Amino acid sequence: MKLNSKGQVTIPASLRHKLGFAEGDEVDVVEDGTTLRIVRSEPGLSAAERWIRLVRGSASRGMSTDEVMRLTRGD
Template sequence: MRLNSKGQVTIPAELRHKHGFMEGDEVDVVEDGTSLRIVHRTKATSRGARVVQRMRGRAAKGGPSTDELMELLRGR
């Protein structure tokens, strides 16, 4: 890996997936003796919970209401 002119480094995809880092995650860089560690900023939540949090509010507006969807699913 190489540090760019802005002080940025790209974490390889394999490591991001293995350690649960996703686009948009907030991280801290922590000094640990002579090393630096990249850690999740907030208490780690499950990957699924982070996906749901990011998707919340992104559904298309003006779609069917909850009652209409339930009618379609239940077929009443």
């Protein structure tokens, strides 16, 4: 896939059909590290609420809550 001069890409028809995307659907492009993800927008939710739903449960389970708290608090 190539970006066009406007920074746009075309999602292949086979993927659009498989995932149920149709012309006129609202989507969001979300940065996920070095990856961009195209996700269906959820009407009525703020961008922050959509982002929270998108990333919920995606954190690695490598650290305990106490370890995360020490890291974020600088303890």
